[in-house]
Amino acid sequence: MSERIKHIGIFTSGGDSPGMNAALHGAAKAALANGMRISGVSRGYEGMIDGDFISLNEKDLQRTVHKGGTILKTARSDRFRKEEGRKAALKNLEKKGIDALIAIGGDGTFRGMLAFSELCTLPFIGIPGTIDNDLAGTDYTLGFDTAVNTAIENIDKIRDTAESHNRVFLVEVMGRDSGYIAIHSGLGTGADGILIPESSEDFNRLLEKIRHYHSQEELIVIVSEGDELGVGPVASKIREVNPSVDLRISILGHVQRGGHPSAFDRMLGIRLGVASVKALLEGQKNVMAGIVNNSLTLTPFEKVVKQHQVDAELQELLTLFYLK
Amino acid sequence: MSERIKHIGIFTSGGDSPGMNAALHGAAKAALANGMRISGVSRGYEGMIDGDFISLNEKDLQRTVHKGGTILKTARSDRFRKEEGRKAALKNLEKKGIDALIAIGGDGTFRGMLAFSELCTLPFIGIPGTIDNDLAGTDYTLGFDTAVNTAIENIDKIRDTAESHNRVFLVEVMGRDSGYIAIHSGLGTGADGILIPESSEDFNRLLEKIRHYHSQEELIVIVSEGDELGVGPVASKIREVNPSVDLRISILGHVQRGGHPSAFDRMLGIRLGVASVKALLEGQKNVMAGIVNNSLTLTPFEKVVKQHQVDAELQELLTLFYLK
Amino acid sequence: MSERIKHIGIFTSGGDSPGMNAALHGAAKAALANGMRISGVSRGYEGMIDGDFISLNEKDLQRTVHKGGTILKTARSDRFRKEEGRKAALKNLEKKGIDALIAIGGDGTFRGMLAFSELCTLPFIGIPGTIDNDLAGTDYTLGFDTAVNTAIENIDKIRDTAESHNRVFLVEVMGRDSGYIAIHSGLGTGADGILIPESSEDFNRLLEKIRHYHSQEELIVIVSEGDELGVGPVASKIREVNPSVDLRISILGHVQRGGHPSAFDRMLGIRLGVASVKALLEGQKNVMAGIVNNSLTLTPFEKVVKQHQVDAELQELLTLFYLK
Amino acid sequence: MSERIKHIGIFTSGGDSPGMNAALHGAAKAALANGMRISGVSRGYEGMIDGDFISLNEKDLQRTVHKGGTILKTARSDRFRKEEGRKAALKNLEKKGIDALIAIGGDGTFRGMLAFSELCTLPFIGIPGTIDNDLAGTDYTLGFDTAVNTAIENIDKIRDTAESHNRVFLVEVMGRDSGYIAIHSGLGTGADGILIPESSEDFNRLLEKIRHYHSQEELIVIVSEGDELGVGPVASKIREVNPSVDLRISILGHVQRGGHPSAFDRMLGIRLGVASVKALLEGQKNVMAGIVNNSLTLTPFEKVVKQHQVDAELQELLTLFYLK
Structure with missing residues (x-):
């Protein structure tokens, strides 16, 4: 089933976070090595609705791993919340020949993808990009x-x-x-x-x-x-x-x-970028790639909710340092 | 006249700024090389009133050149504004055998010294320590x-x-x-x-x-x-x-x-620290050491006022970049 | 059995690495909160042989979490390789009343502890401090x-x-x-x-x-x-x-x-410092505290060998990025 | 006489140094504000010989002030040492309509300009770009x-x-x-x-x-x-x-x-970039723009020699800190 993927679209959405460019680099490397094309979508869902695509060059991506922000730009999109917007986006993806999507963003981004999946059968993969580290399905979010x-x-x-x-x-x-x-x-x-x-x-x-x-x-x-x-x-x-x-x-x-991503976030971005392409190759869809207990993990979008509980070890440290 | 100086007191006062520790290092090096003792006063005028002195070790100062803030601590002092406070400070200086003072601070600090000079004949030298760069008598303030x-x-x-x-x-x-x-x-x-x-x-x-x-x-x-x-x-x-x-x-x-001082401020601190001891050796008093047009300059405290005019070259740049 | 521990000795040994001071802070906090005393040993095994102890103050440790290097200093010790040296060290520990040891260092340090354990029954815990990330028993070494x-x-x-x-x-x-x-x-x-x-x-x-x-x-x-x-x-x-x-x-x-430890190493140091005291409380001995798959793990010193194999995911990334 | 300048060519040559992009920004701003065009030459004299020009966009330059290196790239040119190379370069400049040149580089660069000036009457201005701070005619070199x-x-x-x-x-x-x-x-x-x-x-x-x-x-x-x-x-x-x-x-x-230029070098680059255009407007030629005693100064290329004497104040500091 997965061999039909020939052209991946990738975009960043919601707030930007350091490491997003590393994720683009990782995804592009994996896509090209597996004989697929990959195109960027500018400004998230906004650019998808406007048909604003950016060709991704391997050398350019290699040279922007260290940059903060996102070279694809990001935006919040009210238009995508309406079916009209999503239909326009789909039309542009079809015209461009894109048959799979990777989104780097937060839980709002993934909810957008779920809504979009009611409209079409394209496989969607998410990468958790937010500095808040508040998503179920990964121990560390990008940034x-x-x-x-x-x-x-x-x-x-x-x-x-x-x-x-x-x-x-x-x-x-x-x-x-x-x-x-x-x-x-x-x-x-x-x-x-x-x-x-x-x-x-x-x-x-x-x-x-x-x-x-x-x-x-x-x-x-x-x-x-x-x-x-x-x-x-x-x-x-x-x-x-x-x-x-x-x-x-x-x-x-x-x-x-902002700022140049740390070593950890550069590596995390690359790992998750590569993992998201591998997930597509394996026929996955509507899942977020994350790292749980040091292993690459895929979590269905429905389960990627905000998570506000401090884990047990951290709670113990807090008690030790501040409540004793 | 200047040979009577045997023991310099040095302190930081007002807001802290990066480079103050470098100035301490420079002053101590110059004082010791010229056969004088040097003692730190803790928390500016407050410590002077409380008789809170700190012995300064050459190696320690060498190892704190790169530190932000001031190892002598700094404070604002309401007590020193009253004659009673200044008299207590003088008594402590005399008891300690201090016969000259170097102050690192802003114009408020130097005004305090002027008021103090009505009470005693100790020579006072100032070093401009403020991030605001707003003092007449120096092209660059420390920090x-x-x-x-x-x-x-x-x-x-x-x-x-x-x-x-x-x-x-x-x-x-x-x-x-x-x-x-x-x-x-x-x-x-x-x-x-x-x-x-x-x-x-x-x-x-x-x-x-x-x-x-x-x-x-x-x-x-x-x-x-x-x-x-x-x-x-x-x-x-x-x-x-x-x-x-x-x-x-x-x-x-x-x-x-805060933060580690830049290379420029470390060098500026050392230069001004050394210059302030040299000023004492030359019999100067009630002057601030500064750098004007790349040369060490001494300016009487009375003339060290806040200066808010942007110099002509900067004004021209502003016009070129933002008003054309 | 573990309740007999009243006084922990802690030291750094081998090459220094950023985060060692954070580990000291974590261990001291946990020791003191559990009613134990904790003393530093200067310059690793060298200071142990010379009876060179340093009292550890909680506030001081809190204020050095961000510092590179180790405030306890570190050294390599030829003398400790001989039984004579180890006996002198033991005598000093006994005189000081130290009944447990935490060592921050590499595999050489832990081998030293194993040799030491032939001489005495003190419980020893290790913390992996090396920038090389080459030890079995932890996914990340400190630094x-x-x-x-x-x-x-x-x-x-x-x-x-x-x-x-x-x-x-x-x-x-x-x-x-x-x-x-x-x-x-x-x-x-x-x-x-x-x-x-x-x-x-x-x-x-x-x-x-x-x-x-x-x-x-x-x-x-x-x-x-x-x-x-x-x-x-x-x-x-x-x-x-x-x-x-x-x-x-x-x-x-x-x-x-050198340099200030990264956020990750500060947290890792604190986690491992706390974990090493907990290990002592649980009656553990001759084990290294590490993080494996995001969980605190104890590994017997015998198994803490140098490990030079790149893990499968990294190897895959290398192949993707450089061998295709 | 100077009003005939309509199109400035600018290039970087020799070793790169941080702040070169700020100098480009300053020069472009000043040129455009004075109704002139400005074009970049790629890879110094090499690009001049190859006719490799780069159009400079104001917004792009504004967004690269903080970047290390030089967006124009730089090179050493053996070909320019021969008259044949210089003639080819001149031909390209004429074809492009460039009637003045600004070079950012070291003394070797300026010697190249002097040799070039024997061939043509174009006015040349230099900006000292080297981290070595070893040129007569400026207190600080760029970088x-x-x-x-x-x-x-x-x-x-x-x-x-x-x-x-x-x-x-x-x-x-x-x-x-x-x-x-x-x-x-x-x-x-x-x-x-x-x-x-x-x-x-x-x-x-x-x-x-x-x-x-x-x-x-x-x-x-x-x-x-x-x-x-x-x-x-x-x-x-x-x-x-x-x-x-x-x-x-x-x-x-x-x-x-390498690395992002410091605040000082960014400002120095902008100042010297603007100054070099002003020098052209004033009819100057074959001079280097520098900062001496905090004032913009023009020095004839012939006098821009390497200077290895440490100034008197620094020498005094060295003696105080290391030879006493």
């Missing part, structure tokens, strides 16, 4: 390791200032409803507190620490953007509990999405 | 080059995301009332607009660009924190002028103050 | 991820020059007899060839490429230091095959061992 | 600041390992016959010794230090590649003087030429 590295480099810098002044610093990191970036960057920088959406106990502990805080000491607290309180209310509460605190707030923001 | 490097590295990352999405990004950089960090980091990253406190014409130009902005393009605009409008109102105005813009805001914040 | 990140950052820089000149660059990376660093850094930078000790076929492929090389193109080839030929003979052979090649050699060298 | 930053980042990493092992490290940095990179990177990292081509006294001092070296200490010595001895013989001599030394050698090599 997460880079985002954590960017966060720790910046927190290392903030510590210089915190230590020089004996200040309390609240540093907000990304991760949406998932505390993974906060946990990894907090433990990795020796932070004095970590506030994550998945737990509320930690805030009480922090306030206790703040109550007895004296000015001869610096404190660095990592706050996940998804924490129910948010960095503003946390700051207010801290000032209420101990008005003598010299408090500063830093929101790391969008830098966490 | 400015590092702050700009941190800004451009982060803006380079943001561009990955901006280019991937065809978004408009407003990036706020530090610099207080001075646009230097904004100008250097904006030109250095090929930004599409730079908003600085020293000019208002640039904002009108930007709005014009925004008015004709179409979504197939990314735009990066650097906003100085001292710009009269601030990044929030700028964003509102942009959305008003062109509601279709996909706008994101990023405030780089405190990371710009 | 490997940082070394690969350092390698790719430097290779990214070399590519700027290679592309500007249309040159051929041979870049030698570390890894001793293991090609892991070469493979990861080569795939991660889009290298045109990778030469590793585990394979010889790749060199023939490369020479074929070189034979048809024309000067309008740059080529980057990663050579593992353990490759039987070495970078010098490889260069000679290339010049022989195609004398028109503008060839340059770069040996990345010791920078790969 | 020097980046190279020093790359060197100090790598030396900072090596120090982690040196400190962990109490080793002696010899680190060779670039700079050809000039010790500037060695001095700046050595002072900036607190090195224990600096060996430069301009001085021999320093080696005797180092050997004295080594003679009394005991193993409880690390030593880092920076060796300029142009030092008459070279890193190999220096190592032999050290081992001879004190065989107990645990010595390691690291040659930083080509990474110093």
Whole structure:
């Protein structure tokens, strides 16, 4: 069945994340080595609707493995949510002769593919590209390791200032409803507190620490953007509990999405890119390629839901470092 | 006259900036080579009032040249603003046998020294330590080059995301009332607009660009924190002028103050540290050591005022890149 | 049985690797939370023989998680190879009241522990600290991820020059007899060839490429230091095959061992540090804590041998990228 | 006279250096703003002989300011040394309608222009692009600041390992016959010794230090590649003087030429690019644009010779830090 695939379309969708270009490189290498053609679709579903294709050259892809962002560009597409949009997209794919699709994106992207699959029989494979590391079906999403590295480099810098002044610093990191970036960057920088959406106990502990805080000491607290309180209310509460605190707030923001991918994300991108082509060769469809316990794994799109539970080992570390 | 100096006290005061440890290293090396002792004062004027001295070891200083922040810690001191505080500080200096002071800090620090000089005859030398590059008497303040490097590295990352999405990004950089960090980091990253406190014409130009902005393009605009409008109102105005813009805001914040000093700031710190001891040896007092047109220069504290004018060559570049 | 452990000794041995300080932090945190004392031994077995202990303070460890190298220092010890040395070490441990040992090092370190265990009944736990990633019993050794990140950052820089000149660059990376660093850094930078000790076929492929090389193109080839030929003979052979090649050699060298640990290595160090204390609490002895398929795993020292086989998935990637 | 310039050709020649793309951006901006056209010549004099021109787009240049290397590529040209080559180049320039040339390169490049000027009356302007900082007529050459930053980042990493092992490290940095990179990177990292081509006294001092070296200490010595001895013989001599030394050698090599330009080099490139167009507008010819004492300066090609004297202030620092 799979031998009928002659021309793969590949695109990036949703928020960009570092490592997407490595995934393109891996997929293209595997496609070409297996005698298939591969074309890029610009700006995700938007470009599919507009018929905006990009030819992918092997040497160019090899030379952009190290680049942040996505050379295919990405976008969110309201038009694709409507059947009209999906029909236009299908027509363009057929005209171009594309008979399989690989999408690099998040769970929203894969839901889009599921909706699309009601319209056509093209096999679809997904690659998890998001810095939030919040998807079932993979231990690591593409871009997460880079985002954590960017966060720790910046927190290392903030510590210089915190230590020089004996200040309390609240540093907000990304991760949406998932505390993974906060946990990894907090433990990795020796932070004095970590506030994550998945737990509320930690805030009480922090306030206790703040109550007895004296000015001869610096404190660095990592706050996940998804924490129910948010960095503003946390700051207010801290000032209420101990008005003598010299408090500063830093929101790391969008830098966490960009930058050259880390070594881990470059390799992860290549692995998942190759795996997605192999999945197509094996006749798979509507599955996401991921890494679970160090092995390549395919998970049906229906099961790729957001997952907000911190795993048992991490939970134990958090308890050890911050709740004892 | 200068041969009476036997024991120099050195301290950092006000906001910390990268390169301060290099200045300590340079001053200590020069002091010891000239047969003087040198002691650190902890937490600026606060430590002076508390009699909190730190002995400085040559090898330790050599091994901290690369560190951000200040190993002496720094603080702002309300107590030193009162004569009572200054008298306590003087008593501690006398008890310790310190007969000259070197301060690394900003104009507030030097004003403190001027007030202090009414009380005693100790010679005081200042070293300009601030990332804002806003002091008369030196072409570069200690920490400015590092702050700009941190800004451009982060803006380079943001561009990955901006280019991937065809978004408009407003990036706020530090610099207080001075646009230097904004100008250097904006030109250095090929930004599409730079908003600085020293000019208002640039904002009108930007709005014009925004008015004709179409979504197939990314735009990066650097906003100085001292710009009269601030990044929030700028964003509102942009959305008003062109509601279709996909706008994101990023405030780089405190990371710009920290981190390992750049090569330039390490060398600048060493040069100014050595120069300040030489100034003491030459019998100078109440002057700041700086670099003007590549030469070591001493400027009386009275003349070390904040300076907010962009020099003629930079102004010409701004006009060429953003107002033509 | 395990409740008798009251005082853990911990040390680093052999070559240093980034993440060792994070492992110290993790182990200390777990030891203290479980009511045990923990002391550092300076310079590995050397310090044990000299009775050179270092008290470990929790806050200090928290503030050195981000540092490269090891705050305990490390050394190779000829004296410990002799029974006399081991007896002196044991006497010092007994005098200090240390009743369990955690060692961070390589297979040589663990063999030392095995020899030591003939002399005493103290439980010993090992943590794999080496950039070479060449030990059975763990998927990742401490420092490997940082070394690969350092390698790719430097290779990214070399590519700027290679592309500007249309040159051929041979870049030698570390890894001793293991090609892991070469493979990861080569795939991660889009290298045109990778030469590793585990394979010889790749060199023939490369020479074929070189034979048809024309000067309008740059080529980057990663050579593992353990490759039987070495970078010098490889260069000679290339010049022989195609004398028109503008060839340059770069040996990345010791920078790969240093630098702030990556996010991954910080977390790995903390995980393994905590795991080693847990192993002691569970009554384990003479085992190495590692991560296999994302789970903490204990492997008897006898089985922790050097392992030079590239795993099947990596081998497949190498074939796909360089042998097809 | 100058109004006749309608079409500038610009090229990079000799070794590449970070900041060259910023200079292209600056020159293009200034040319276009003054109503002139500007075209790139590929691969320096080689591309000129081959008639290989590249059209320069303003937006593209804005988006490559941060890139290392040169988007125009560079080469050394034997053919241009012969009159035949120069005649072919001139013919191509005339055919293309180019009536002025800007060259970014070293003294060899400018000598090529002087030879070329015997053949034609086109005005030539030079921009000093070399990491060696060894040219009369400018205080800083383009790429020097980046190279020093790359060197100090790598030396900072090596120090982690040196400190962990109490080793002696010899680190060779670039700079050809000039010790500037060695001095700046050595002072900036607190090195224990600096060996430069301009001085021999320093080696005797180092050997004295080594003679009394005991193993409880690390030593880092920076060796300029142009030092008459070279890193190999220096190592032999050290081992001879004190065989107990645990010595390691690291040659930083080509990474110093690449990488994203530093903030300083980006601004320097833009300034010199703009200045070179202004020089053409003013009717200048056969001069190099440089920065002397913080002011834009034009120096006739004849006077742009290699300059190997360390300036007085640096010499004083070297004496203070290493010869006292």
